[in-house]
Amino acid sequence: IVIGPFTPGYVADQSLAPVSVITRADIERSQAQSVQELLRGSAGVAVANNGGDGKISAVFLRGSNSGHVLVLVDGIKHGSATSGTTAFEHIPVDQIERIEVVRGPRSSLYGSEAIGGVIQIFTRKGGGKLTPSFSATGGSYDTGKVTAGLSGGGDHAWFNVNASGASTEGFNSCDGIGAPVFRGCFTTEPDDDGYRSASGNVRGGYRFNNGAEIDAHWLRAEGKNFFDGFFNESESVQQVIGGSARFSPAKIWTVTLLGGRSNDDLDSFNNGAFLSQFDTERDSISLQNDFTLAPRHVITLGADYQEDRIDVITFAPVPVTSRDNKALFAQYQAGLGKHDFEFSGRGDDNEQFGTHATGSAAWGYNITGGLRAI
Numbered sequence: 001i002v003i004g005p006f007t008p009g010y011v012a013d014q015s016l017a018p019v020s021v022i023t024r025a026d027i028e029r030s031q032a033q034s035v036q037e038l039l040r041g042s043a044g045v046a047v048a049n050n051g052g053d054g055k056i057s058a059v060f061l062r063g064s065n066s067g068h069v070l071v072l073v074d075g076i077k078h079g080s081a082t083s084g085t086t087a088f089e090h091i092p093v094d095q096i097e098r099i100e101v102v103r104g105p106r107s108s109l110y111g112s113e114a115i116g117g118v119i120q121i122f123t124r125k126g127g128g129k130l131t132p133s134f135s136a137t138g139g140s141y142d143t144g145k146v147t148a149g150l151s152g153g154g155d156h157a158w159f160n161v162n163a164s165g166a167s168t169e170g171f172n173s174c175d176g177i178g179a180p181v182f183r184g185c186f187t188t189e190p191d192d193d194g195y196r197s198a199s200g201n202v203r204g205g206y207r208f209n210n211g212a213e214i215d216a217h218w219l220r221a222e223g224k225n226f227f228d229g230f231f232n233e234s235e236s237v238q239q240v241i242g243g244s245a246r247f248s249p250a251k252i253w254t255v256t257l258l259g260g261r262s263n264d265d266l267d268s269f270n271n272g273a274f275l276s277q278f279d280t281e282r283d284s285i286s287l288q289n290d291f292t293l294a295p296r297h298v299i300t301l302g303a304d305y306q307e308d309r310i311d312v313i314t315f316a317p318v319p320v321t322s323r324d325n326k327a328l329f330a331q332y333q334a335g336l337g338k339h340d341f342e343f344s345g346r347g348d349d350n351e352q353f354g355t356h357a358t359g360s361a362a363w364g365y366n367i368t369g370g371l372r373a374i
Helices: 024-030 035-040
Strands: 019-022 045-049 057-061 069-073 096-103 117-123 131-139 143-152 157-171 193-207 213-226 233-250 253-270 273-294 297-313 322-336 339-350 354-368 371-373
Touching: 024 035, 024 096, 035 045, 035 057, 035 096, 057 069, 057 117
Parallel strands: 069 117
Antiparallel strands: 019 096, 045 057, 096 117, 131 143, 143 157, 157 193, 193 213, 213 233, 233 253, 253 273, 273 297, 297 322, 322 339, 339 354, 354 371
């Protein structure tokens, strides 16, 4: 479980943060066709959708704003620097190994986006013997999806290659009225609002005999969306590419280096005529040091850097098109008998918003084997 960016030796039941884990087995058993469907059943999570597959969806943790949920894909921050949210509707559920949902404020570790909590999505990893996979799905509204993949790697290595394509004619997602009444979506478009997408994922890594690990991953999803309103078509690209390295210079010391780039691109149209463009590019790198001083005593020290850039074509000028953020963070996790403690702090220097500090503290008491107060 990722309580800090990486916290060795801790699992969900030991964490003082409320955590839900959705495994690959859970995904297949639920037959969910989107990330929103998966998250909707999690405690403390609310989902709002604007009309079916591919339509704008917002996720809220514990009643916080949708922009107060940090989303990580294989540890890389993902989302739009303009809207402040993540396009969950375009993330392909077929490429996901598991999802971890940490509810409650985690900004003292992750920064300002994590006010409501953190959702980390892990793509399919592979490993073991060579295994092909294939699935086909069909349904109402002329909906169809095909997914194929290959995974393997043996005992020390892992790789996974996966691709999928989906299409649906959809339904009329907004029954509006145009001028002069202007009701609903402020237009009269009694047509089906379909969605088409194509996605792929490549991931591979290796674990050396000394325990060191390296991992690289790439996820890309392209979508074509139809809806109602002044903007009634869009083309989107969601992409995350990154890598990580993890090793132990000493028995009590684990170092994790992680970096990558995420893209959130959106072009909007009206009946095929181009109207606007919002393209976000986010580079991030994080260095984390975990020191296990004794059982149930872990100190984490780290630093991260993030740079956001946007390329915008719209009706009004955008005054700020880039910013960077530098941060230091620390955490101490301790266990004494039936008591567990957690203290963390973070300092951010943001090029646009200035310097700020964040801190948090938590305490837990194990009343019985299956009951704990936090």
